[in-house]
Amino acid sequence: MVINKILHHRACHLCEAICGLTIETTQAPGAAPQISSIKGDPQDSFSRGHICPKAVALQDIQNDPDRLRAPHKRVGNQWQAIGWDEAFELAARKLWAIQQAHGQNAVAVYQGNPSVHNYGLMTHSNYFLGLLKTRNRFSATSVDQLPQHLTSYLMYGHGLLLPIPDIDHTDFMLILGANPLASNGSIMTVPDVEKRLKAIQARGGKLVVVDPRRSETAAMADQHVFVRPGGDAALLCGLLNTLFDEGLTRTSALPVDGLDEVRTAIASFTAEAMAPLCGVEALVIRQLARDFAAADKAVCYGRMGVSTQAFGTLCHWLVQVINLVSGNLDRVGGALCTEPAVDLVASTSGGHFNAWQSRVSGLPEYGGELPVAALAEEMLCEGEGQVRALVTVAGNPVLSTPNGRQLERALEGLEFMLSIDLYINETTRYADLILPSTSALENDHYDTTFNLLAVRNVSRFNRAILPKPQGALHDWEIFVGLAKAFAALSDKPLKPTLAPAQMIDIGLRQGRYGAQSPFNLSIETLVQHPHGVDLGPLQPNLAARLKTANQRIQAAPAVILDDLQRFAAQQPVGDEQLLLIGRRHVRSNNSWMHNYHRLVKGKPRHQLLMHPDDLNGRQLQDGQRVRVSSRVGSIEVEVQACSDMMPGVVSLPHGFGHARAGVRMEIASNQPGASANDLTDERYRDAVSGNAALNGVPVHVVAA
Ligand SMILES: Nc1nc2c(c(=O)[nH]1)N[C@H]1C(S)=C(S)[C@@H](COP(=O)(O)OP(=O)(O)OC[C@H]3O[C@@H](n4cnc5c(=O)[nH]c(N)nc54)[C@H](O)[C@@H]3O)O[C@H]1N2
Numbered sequence: 001m002v003i004n005k006i007l008h009h010r011a012c013h014l015c016e017a018i019c020g021l022t023i024e025t026t027q028a029p030g031a032a033p034q035i036s037s038i039k040g041d042p043q044d045s046f047s048r049g050h051i052c053p054k055a056v057a058l059q060d061i062q063n064d065p066d067r068l069r070a071p072h073k074r075v076g077n078q079w080q081a082i083g084w085d086e087a088f089e090l091a092a093r094k095l096w097a098i099q100q101a102h103g104q105n106a107v108a109v110y111q112g113n114p115s116v117h118n119y120g121l122m123t124h125s126n127y128f129l130g131l132l133k134t135r136n137r138f139s140a141t142s143v144d145q146l147p148q149h150l151t152s153y154l155m156y157g158h159g160l161l162l163p164i165p166d167i168d169h170t171d172f173m174l175i176l177g178a179n180p181l182a183s184n185g186s187i188m189t190v191p192d193v194e195k196r197l198k199a200i201q202a203r204g205g206k207l208v209v210v211d212p213r214r215s216e217t218a219a220m221a222d223q224h225v226f227v228r229p230g231g232d233a234a235l236l237c238g239l240l241n242t243l244f245d246e247g248l249t250r251t252s253a254l255p256v257d258g259l260d261e262v263r264t265a266i267a268s269f270t271a272e273a274m275a276p277l278c279g280v281e282a283l284v285i286r287q288l289a290r291d292f293a294a295a296d297k298a299v300c301y302g303r304m305g306v307s308t309q310a311f312g313t314l315c316h317w318l319v320q321v322i323n324l325v326s327g328n329l330d331r332v333g334g335a336l337c338t339e340p341a342v343d344l345v346a347s348t349s350g351g352h353f354n355a356w357q358s359r360v361s362g363l364p365e366y367g368g369e370l371p372v373a374a375l376a377e378e379m380l381c382e383g384e385g386q387v388r389a390l391v392t393v394a395g396n397p398v399l400s401t402p403n404g405r406q407l408e409r410a411l412e413g414l415e416f417m418l419s420i421d422l423y424i425n426e427t428t429r430y431a432d433l434i435l436p437s438t439s440a441l442e443n444d445h446y447d448t449t450f451n452l453l454a455v456r457n458v459s460r461f462n463r464a465i466l467p468k469p470q471g472a473l474h475d476w477e478i479f480v481g482l483a484k485a486f487a488a489l490s491d492k493p494l495k496p497t498l499a500p501a502q503m504i505d506i507g508l509r510q511g512r513y514g515a516q517s518p519f520n521l522s523i524e525t526l527v528q529h530p531h532g533v534d535l536g537p538l539q540p541n542l543a544a545r546l547k548t549a550n551q552r553i554q555a556a557p558a559v560i561l562d563d564l565q566r567f568a569a570q571q572p573v574g575d576e577q578l579l580l581i582g583r584r585h586v587r588s589n590n591s592w593m594h595n596y597h598r599l600v601k602g603k604p605r606h607q608l609l610m611h612p613d614d615l616n617g618r619q620l621q622d623g624q625r626v627r628v629s630s631r632v633g634s635i636e637v638e639v640q641a642c643s644d645m646m647p648g649v650v651s652l653p654h655g656f657g658h659a660r661a662g663v664r665m666e667i668a669s670n671q672p673g674a675s676a677n678d679l680t681d682e683r684y685r686d687a688v689s690g691n692a693a694l695n696g697v698p699v700h701v702v703a704a
């Protein structure tokens with residue numbers, strides 16, 4: 001028998017690192033091609049052959065019998081497979097009727113994380129969702145990086161003008177609230193991050209990690225600083241104050257307004273005053289500021305752990321200002337803005353903030369979205385403007401947003417719910433209709449998002465490596481189908497659209513590496529370079545790209561200086577309760593991929609981590625089942641003794657909790673665990689942005 005073997009080159013879409021992969025398929029005569037091996041691609045000059053276990057599980061996603069292959073409609077407590085035309089007609093008719101009866105805002109939208117890893121979703125989801133014209137748009141952004149977008153919008157005039165650590169050239173990297181060894185980097189697309197961090201140390205530089213847990217990244221650092229969860233704004237204020245106080249600042253040529261106001265606003269936040277708020281000694285804060293300033297090239301980088309806390313926006317503003325006043329913003333070896341081939345900064349307006357507010361709690365919109373912590377109350381609170389229908393796209397807010405139990409109650413009461421998703425998950429099981437797309441390997445890939453956040457300028461397009469199954473649709477085609485059915489009910493004509501690859505082709509040709517440049521990028525040229533194209537290291541460019549009204553950096557935005565007042569008024573936290581934080585593991589991806597043998601095999605990874613002293617103080621034993629409770633609810637989970645935890649802090653990964661009571665349909669997982677977001681509190685938020693404060697949640701732990 002002749003077996004046809006083909007080697008494909010393809011970027012991994014599962015996390016932000018976009019590693020190059022070499023995927024081998026084999027095909028027997030008359031049979032469908034099968035994946036026979038997945039390896040790192042050493043010829044990708046960006047990822048240099050790096051691969052993690054999640055990429056190997058791409059074949060599990062492809063072959064998983066639980067993955068939906070056709071539209072599924074709820075009939076009573078059963079699911080029934082139906083055709084696409086019937087599905088589009090049903091969705092459009094229901095959503096249309098609800099909007100006719102109750103107004104456009106009666107339909108809400110939630111978009112989850114995999115949206116940004118799927119280019120057709122990026123180019124086309126709005127083709128349909130935009131027609132809904134609802135102000136109740138929500139996404140995973142507001143349980144994640146919203147404070148970072150808001151800070152960039154306020155300081156640089158565009159929410160996507162995000163300075164990225166120049167990891168390959170820095171001498172000093174200060175990381176707060178990120179664990180790239182597990183996450184593989186975030187808002188810093190950095191394949192092979194461990195080697196790149198080791199290279200800093202090998203060239204005589206220093207890595208410092210600030211984290212309430214001695215994470216994998218903290219363990220390899222030259223210095224690890226334990227910080228009280230939520231205490232980072234205090235620590236960063238202490239650092240900035242020390243830079244000013246001890247004359248450690250450097251002037252830069254960047255056009256900046258408001259630096260004197262910053263200096264005045266921060267004057268009373270000395271390291272000594274901040275120490276009790278963050279649990280870090282004043283001497284340590286001062287020495288850290290001196291070390292940072294003494295390095296020729298240094299960068300301060302804060303991520304998820306400092307976004308999702310009560311002063312998340314303040315934290316990210318402080319990170320930017322520390323880089324700015326130390327002379328490291330827009331400087332090689334400091335923080336630099338990536339110049340991608342398809343540049344959304346150039347082609348879109350800066351955005352808007354607080355142009356409207358959520359109905360119930362008055363939370364501010366950012367870029368047309370409201371904070372997802374308000375989603376459940378918008379459904380539950382009766383009255384004019386109440387949300388009665390929901391569209392979810394590639395997400396699982398029951399497990400990923402605060403107070404998931406409350407959201408479940410809200411979903412129960414909806415008149416209609418549509419989900420565009422590959423799976424019946426803890427959220428989509430409440431849907432009336434689920435529309436699944438092709439799998440990633442059946443689709444082309446171009447990274448519209450993470451090329452914009454990469455530590456080098458890179459570009460890459462890969463064709464699908466598996467044929468599109470008969471009757472299957474890509475996500476973008478689902479949105480086109482929905483848009484057509486919805487537009488047919490109104491008298492407004494639908495604008496024609498192009499396929500995603502055609503749109504990217506136009507963006508590439510018109511972009512800075514397009515027809516006018518020696519790279520001459522287009523889809524055609526990228527297809528000829530299946531390992532990707534390297535477009536060079538990051539370069540200073542911020543001054544020319546600023547989108548603020550006067551094209552100067554705004555160092556002291558009014559909303560942030562106002563928040564410093566709220567910060568100054570806070571009381572030092574007591575230690576009666578434990579503070580809950582989250583964590584990630586390299587074999588787990590948010591709330592999905594928990595039913596693939598290649599990833600879940602081995603030891604369980606969903607336990608609550610607690611310092612041995614905290615266990616002893618509560619007469620608890622390692623391995624025992626405990627009950628953890630917060631203002632909003634309680635869960636049961638096994639506790640694990642862990643001397644890497646800061647005393648007084650417990651850690652639980654999110655995305656678990658698959659064996660929920662009242663499950664309407666069995667959800668496959670070998671590691672059910674419990675959901676951290678049954679404990680997180682929808683009222684505990686960053687006041688500036690409305691972003692959920694998922695870290696630093698007060699909890700009690702007792703024997704179960
Ligand atoms: N307590 C706590 N909560 C957190 C976090 C935390 O650290 N702690 N992290 C937060 C963060 S950073 C994030 S980003 C969110 C993530 O939260 P969400 O984005 O809400 O959830 P995911 O688990 O990413 O959901 C993925 C869903 O998308 C589907 N999917 C995957 N690929 C595709 C595709 O190509 N097309 C379609 N249509 N569907 C697809 C999967 O089947 C799955 O059902 O969780 C947040 N929640």
Ligand SMILES: Nc1nc2c(c(=O)[nH]1)N[C@H]1C(S)=C(S)[C@@H](COP(=O)(O)OP(=O)(O)OC[C@H]3O[C@@H](n4cnc5c(=O)[nH]c(N)nc54)[C@H](O)[C@@H]3O)O[C@H]1N2
Nearest residue numbers: 177178179183186229230303304305585586588589590695
């Ligand atoms: N393997 C894997 N990779 C992923 C994901 C995944 O689920 N699994 N998810 C992807 C997504 S959606 C994202 S957004 C990125 C996130 O990527 P990262 O930003 O690197 O996030 P985490 O790995 O959760 O690391 C957050 C760290 O913050 C610490 N922390 C918690 N609270 C505080 C605090 O108050 N202060 C400080 N200083 N630290 C705190 C935690 O202990 C943890 O070590 O990862 C992406 N990559």
Ligand code: SF4
Nearest residue numbers: 012015018019052055
């Ligand atoms: S680190 Fe792993 S999941 Fe992330 S892109 Fe690379 S191979 Fe894929």
Ligand SMILES: [Mo]
Nearest residue numbers: 113140144145
């Ligand atoms: Mo995220």
